[in-house]
Amino acid sequence: MLFASDNWAGAAPEILDAVLREARQFGPAYGNADLDRAVAARFSEIFERETHVFLVATGSAANALALAAVSRPGGVVLCHRDAHIVEDEGGGVEFLSGGLRLAPLGGRLGKLDVATVEAGIARLAGNRGPSARAVAVSVTQQNEAGAIYALDEIAALGALAKEHGLALHMDGARFANALVQLACTPAEMTWKAGVDMLSFGATKNGCIAADAVVVFDKGLAEEELFLRKRAGHVFSKSRIVAAQFAAYFADGLWLRMAAHANAMAGRLREGLRAADVREAWPTAGNQVFPILKQATAARLRRAGAAFGDWPPPLDDPPDMEADEIIVRLVASFAATEAHVDAFVKALRSDP
Amino acid sequence: MLFASDNWAGAAPEILDAVLREARQFGPAYGNADLDRAVAARFSEIFERETHVFLVATGSAANALALAAVSRPGGVVLCHRDAHIVEDEGGGVEFLSGGLRLAPLGGRLGKLDVATVEAGIARLAGNRGPSARAVAVSVTQQNEAGAIYALDEIAALGALAKEHGLALHMDGARFANALVQLACTPAEMTWKAGVDMLSFGATKNGCIAADAVVVFDKGLAEEELFLRKRAGHVFSKSRIVAAQFAAYFADGLWLRMAAHANAMAGRLREGLRAADVREAWPTAGNQVFPILKQATAARLRRAGAAFGDWPPPLDDPPDMEADEIIVRLVASFAATEAHVDAFVKALRSDP
Amino acid sequence: MLFASDNWAGAAPEILDAVLREARQFGPAYGNADLDRAVAARFSEIFERETHVFLVATGSAANALALAAVSRPGGVVLCHRDAHIVEDEGGGVEFLSGGLRLAPLGGRLGKLDVATVEAGIARLAGNRGPSARAVAVSVTQQNEAGAIYALDEIAALGALAKEHGLALHMDGARFANALVQLACTPAEMTWKAGVDMLSFGATKNGCIAADAVVVFDKGLAEEELFLRKRAGHVFSKSRIVAAQFAAYFADGLWLRMAAHANAMAGRLREGLRAADVREAWPTAGNQVFPILKQATAARLRRAGAAFGDWPPPLDDPPDMEADEIIVRLVASFAATEAHVDAFVKALRSDP
């Protein structure tokens, strides 16, 4: 019943085997091992084009260093006000980029839309004097509210970004969960829709610590080399980190794990519905946001369940009673039907 | 014969077992798991006092974030000009500290001495106008030239630092190798000698990726929380990284591995001597710097040996012929007598 | 009829005389001249306590460097969302402070109140993990909406700040205009009400370029020395800049000029009222915000008037017709009754 986050899970056996195998050998450090090169090539295969990948320690670092590639003096990133880069990363984007600022925008379900971003760009352009210039738009896929952008929504933002000379960044901490939900290819969800920089997260989906900045442009890649270095994110035993990605991509493991996590979230949704618990808003992927009575939440926690409270969104908050709260349940690759059923059973046993 | 660096080795079986054990379970993220707390407590035990530890992804991050704790506008760190923070970290200290500058000083065997540091402090103080102020001294133990500071040498620098209101930082990427060589306690080699911030490296000595900032002062610890966060160095599955430290410290594994690495370096030294190959300078710990003819180095590499060229030091460079170079050999926990003997044999088979 | 801003005015004759006098002599550079010291002493007199003053080139620099004195990793400044530091300074505070972030809050008439700031502090404290910590509250006196904090309003914010260990900063680009309006002493409006750092602006009130960071604490002053230096804001011929302040304070010139500017704004208000033009909101000091028909604004500009459009505030926007806009009129020390009357006459001549 530990649904606090998908990063509460451990790592998949296949991932661990790969780590063990690589860790028993000697090999060049700092990304110069055969396995590092093989993983880089694998990314290019998966994305169906020349792709440049930079392993880093965390999703926060991936976001910050991805956006840093387009940092300029006065540069501003347009993003949703509930985005992880705004709320949870301690100023990482601002700091590791050497001064980017974030312009938080509203939008239903944690999603940006074209009109809002356009207005944001116009507002910056209208600024008195040269004090700010938009350089990028950032979206999260799947996002913090459990929503997933449709391909045409990404493409529309991508087109808008290009029109204004901006880069499009995707925070893909839960990339695989969105991908299997949309049943599309990595290429379709990224560069074919206009994405320039991707934070590719595998940690939440069954790895130990496997996050990466992915860029499609050679010029951006050259910047990343130096950006990652000065941020202290170049693993010395990089090949052991790379081993996680190698196993992650082998035989579609990553997609199977994400599909499983999503299915477990679906089972949670069904259980909640059956128990007449309403969701705060509709979600896809592996996150669910039920509205619970505070007493129920407390009782579930006493029974061993783990989950977090979630603040009501500023955009379209659900109707709630005074004694109700929103909580977030996240299903991981390691969630089982038994976990879900135990949770639902505990929920229904309300006196 | 892979002596290029100790980070070319893999990880010890005990470390891998611990990772596996922890990775098979669920647990709180971001450092809030029981194991995170147990490891923190273990550090306090090992250092015989309240100690604050912050896991980070790399030794470079550990150095930068350790020094960042005492960063101030105009702040300058006095260090050896051959130090890793000067030569190899891509401006990481300067960047992650928000603007510290490095004042590189000379000194035999890569070591700072009191007179040199005192002169460096005086030079900064004498600067025209308030443009720079010393905030810290940084030493490497064991250092980049394979030398190890004696306890009284550290204590002398520590006393000097205190006298001038400066912090003393120790880059301990090879902390254990120095510790077993000196046969002293961690407390003696650090805070008892005046060290305020320690970069504690376990990666090179048998872990996968296990580096940490260690500080002894509560105020510095509070800064670290925010410094590490904004640098994107807070692992989500922190407990799996912590597992490495738990195993590292269990039953003296870390000291055994370091002692073994040092012994293998000692065996290398003997082999070199027997082969009439001279060392560029005397070393202790697990690094050796022989002077080889370029042809010999090339031949050894063709035979499968791995090692790096090393630039002659600016201070007291050894006498060398035009066709000679200095190379660095580093023995790791995983080096074997067979590795060493094969290398020496290859060396002696010079036609 | 040039009411676009008080920085469209030139400089007062007394100020110019002082500049000339000083510029005809030799004298030590970088703040070491007798006049630099005399001006510093004068600030202490005026503020009735030991005061530390740092001349800088602009009001933006004064704001940024004042706040920078309390910058810490993860540090956040609570301020109004319409504040100059948010809207107009190109990221100067964030940049020159080495990474402070701004938390923009709402509030009527561009003013912060205790409840809003308290909620803002609570929100930051409740952040998931150590990603942000409040370090300062910033108010503008007189502010961007032409409003002036009453002494007890400042004192309430000052008390709140102290309670939470935060510094209170005052953007005093129009310090004198507020001071004469409140008919209080500089001490009462600043440190006696809890202000720690003050941006003291004299440029808008009759000087050429005379802005300063003023701090009351010795520790903050030491930081300022280095902060200003690394920002390139130490004038070499500092004494000629200091000359402006010397004349500014002599014989109450600064108060006379501010009182005159405020009176001219009052005359504008009367003229608008007589012409049945309504103000968007009530103001004090030397700024007035009438609501004009777009056609009227255009006509006035054709007639030679200069003023800027002003965006409707997010908090309590006035009722406006579709063809109406808000404009800002600022009266300076150099505005004359003739200027005002010409403007009002042009306004009333609406066909």
Next chain:
Amino acid sequence: MLFASDNWAGAAPEILDAVLREARQFGPAYGNADLDRAVAARFSEIFERETHVFLVATGSAANALALAAVSRPGGVVLCHRDAHIVEDEGGGVEFLSGGLRLAPLGGRLGKLDVATVEAGIARLAGNRGPSARAVAVSVTQQNEAGAIYALDEIAALGALAKEHGLALHMDGARFANALVQLACTPAEMTWKAGVDMLSFGATKNGCIAADAVVVFDKGLAEEELFLRKRAGHVFSKSRIVAAQFAAYFADGLWLRMAAHANAMAGRLREGLRAADVREAWPTAGNQVFPILKQATAARLRRAGAAFGDWPPPLDDPPDMEADEIIVRLVASFAATEAHVDAFVKALRSDP
């Protein structure tokens, strides 16, 4: 006898007249006045091509913001180790550029030569891993040692820079003094010789505070807009600062003042020679570096002379007795023959 620096002088009457004239009028702020535009156009005339100029408050800001235009992650500026940007600017370049580092190089008379810079570039390129990349070379004209680069020396460095894709920056705090000494055009001394960014200083040569970043490329100019803004260096009453430049360039005033300063330095040199005082090294322009007995220096100061001690250079230090020091004498536009003669007389009156 006040030869401590040329910034100990005041301002020229013509400069002051222009300031007065402009300060008596109203006019648009932030660089939008007619005079701002006229001065910008004048720079283009003087440099015989489209030139972009950005007024800033100090020479330090000009240097930092000029170099910042080519800042990139990992970026390094090659410069002389005695350069003002290394020794005197409190980390301004590093800070205002968002992280450039300085690679200090040696060289006689404070000058860089091609071989040294080439070696510096090679050393950076040879760095282990992508930790540093050269982005610019910086020279000072006239430099800190009173030396002036010949046109072909600049051109050689410019060609080298281009060859390696680096920008060439010139610190022109004493631009006019060098220019009249070389009897060449501003174009010849800058862009025709490969200079991309110029710190153009007029403060030391008769203005109050008149420094500027000058760039010849439109792309660099766009960066400067935002760089200057976030550094707080956009004067509101910019037109009054611009007035100084207008007068500076009118009727060749700037060249006359510089020629006079150089001539006074020449008279000093003659006086020293006649008094058998040797110069520490040969100089041109308006700086002279005699070797004095400490007792003599003390005596001169007691007699009212002002000048600074100068540290012996690391490259080719002059032979000196234990009781001798090097001092620096700087002649300004305001130095008179009487000043010089009084100094020389005082010097010769040695008992």
